[in-house]
Amino acid sequence: MATVMQKIKDIEDEMARTQKNKATAHHLGLLKAKLAKLRRELLEPSTKGGGGAGGQGFDVTKSGDARVGLVGFPSVGKSTLLNKLTGTFSEFSVNYYIKAPMVPPHYLKCLQKRRFPKVASYEFTTLTCIPGVIVYRGAKIQLLDLPGIIEGAKDGKGRGRQVISTARTCNCILIVLDAIKPITHKRLIEKELEGFGIRLNKEPPNLTFRKKDKGGINFTSTVANTHLDLDTVKAICSEYRIHNADITLRYDASADDLIDVIEGSRIYMPCIYVVNKIDQITLEELEILDKLPHYCPVSAHLEWNLDGLLEKVWEYLDLTRIYTKPKGMNPDYEDPVILSSKKRTVEDFCERIHKDMLKQFKYALEHELEDEDVVQIIKKGFCGVSGDLLVHNGVVCYNLEKF
Numbered sequence: 001m002a003t004v005m006q007k008i009k010d011i012e013d014e015m016a017r018t019q020k021n022k023a024t025a026h027h028l029g030l031l032k033a034k035l036a037k038l039r040r041e042l043l044e045p046s047t048k049g050g051g052g053a054g055g056q057g058f059d060v061t062k063s064g065d066a067r068v069g070l071v072g073f074p075s076v077g078k079s080t081l082l083n084k085l086t087g088t089f090s091e092f093s094v095n096y097y098i099k100a101p102m103v104p105p106h107y108l109k110c111l112q113k114r115r116f117p118k119v120a121s122y123e124f125t126t127l128t129c130i131p132g133v134i135v136y137r138g139a140k141i142q143l144l145d146l147p148g149i150i151e152g153a154k155d156g157k158g159r160g161r162q163v164i165s166t167a168r169t170c171n172c173i174l175i176v177l178d179a180i181k182p183i184t185h186k187r188l189i190e191k192e193l194e195g196f197g198i199r200l201n202k203e204p205p206n207l208t209f210r211k212k213d214k215g216g217i218n219f220t221s222t223v224a225n226t227h228l229d230l231d232t233v234k235a236i237c238s239e240y241r242i243h244n245a246d247i248t249l250r251y252d253a254s255a256d257d258l259i260d261v262i263e264g265s266r267i268y269m270p271c272i273y274v275v276n277k278i279d280q281i282t283l284e285e286l287e288i289l290d291k292l293p294h295y296c297p298v299s300a301h302l303e304w305n306l307d308g309l310l311e312k313v314w315e316y317l318d319l320t321r322i323y324t325k326p327k328g329m330n331p332d333y334e335d336p337v338i339l340s341s342k343k344r345t346v347e348d349f350c351e352r353i354h355k356d357m358l359k360q361f362k363y364a365l366e367h368e369l370e371d372e373d374v375v376q377i378i379k380k381g382f383c384g385v386s387g388d389l390l391v392h393n394g395v396v397c398y399n400l401e402k403f
């Protein structure tokens with residue numbers, strides 16, 4: 001019997017052979033659905049076809065307020081980057097960051113003349129996941145240096161599946177690229193991550209899919225769509241043995257988007273393309289890289305633009321810092337409570353401080369906090385009924401009996 005990997009390869013070959021046009025759209029949709037199902041089989045730990053470690057990642061305890069993973073081919077400089085970042089932005093240098101020019105002036109001449117400074121090369125291939133912690137703007141960020149992945153990682157080659165499984169647990173991914181390697185490497189890494197259900201810099205598809213008991217497939221679209229027609233939708237649904245469902249598109253969705261929604265378990269994650277070793281390219285090349293969306297050029301070895309990188313990581317993590325203000329004292333600006341952008345209501349804040357606290361509240365728990373809000377928790381009697389919310393001079397106050 002053909003293994004899952006062989007089946008995947010057969011389908012990929014067939015897709016490559018099939019010309020893309022209106023007549024083949026539903027057949028391609030069907031093949032894509034089959035592929036998605038096979039890939040899921042590979043991820044399930046019980047799989048026999050794929051071999052390897054199933055969907056298990058490295059066993060590294062989550063710590064801090066956010067987790068950022070470094071993914072890339074071998075020798076692109078992931079470990080060097082982690083070491084430099086944790087060296088400069090460690091817990092001992094709380095909130096310290098420098099504002100340096102991306103390329104120091106004395107290097108500009110070298111880059112202009114195409115005379116590249118030599119960088120000593122020590123190659124220690126990383127074999128497991130190495131965690132590091134940095135403190136940036138009061139938030140503890142866990143960085144994971146992962147072993148280099150090779151092409152075909154998602155299908156079980158090397159430690160790739162373990163690497164990508166761990167990447168799925170992150171809040172942001174840094175795809176580290178080598179500035180002097182072909183630009184195609186970016187696409188190859190993306191394909192590996194996509195094959196594992198990770199969607200980079202993308203919002204979840206804006207379409208509704210509702211299974212029902214009868215009535216057949218009902219497909220409507222509020223906009224003109226160029227990728228999906230009823231035949232393709234039916235072909236994809238039948239592959240999942242779904243014969244009755246309401247599907248509504250609110251944008252020009254593709255077959256892949258529909259499959260993502262049916263499959264579920266996709267992870268939508270911010271991603272920065274860190275182009276390392278820019279000390280090896282010309283200034284003109286650097287200027288082009290600097291303009292590309294989601295790109296951040298650095299030289300880990302020479303510590304160029306590490307502050308620029310962290311600023312970008314901060315922006316992509318989109319964390320919310322809440323300063324607490326003890327009664328009669330100044331707010332504590334050193335040690336904020338860090339919330340994620342999606343979970344930043346008063347309720348989320350209380351949960352982080354103390355679970356029992358929630359029982360005390362009656363109102364205002366759904367109020368969304370903003371980055372750098374100051375929150376004061378006050379005892380009963382201060383502003384009337386227990387559970388009141390008071391926003392006063394930019395300070396959000398909560399009336400609470402016990403705390």
Ligand SMILES: Nc1nc2c(ncn2[C@@H]2O[C@H](COP(=O)(O)OP(=O)(O)OP(=O)(O)O)[C@@H](O)[C@H]2O)c(=O)[nH]1
Pocket residue numbers: 072073074075076077078079080081119120121122123124125126127146147148149276277278279280298299300301302
């Ligand atoms: N010129 C230059 N070389 C660098 C830079 N950063 C790293 N290197 C060199 O690139 C080589 C590989 O670096 P590593 O940090 O070990 O690469 P890695 O991505 O961790 O490699 P694996 O663990 O095998 O995946 C080493 O020889 C580094 O000295 C840089 O900014 N510029």
Ligand SMILES: [Mg+2]
Pocket residue numbers: 078079080124125126145146147148
């Ligand atoms: Mg390494």
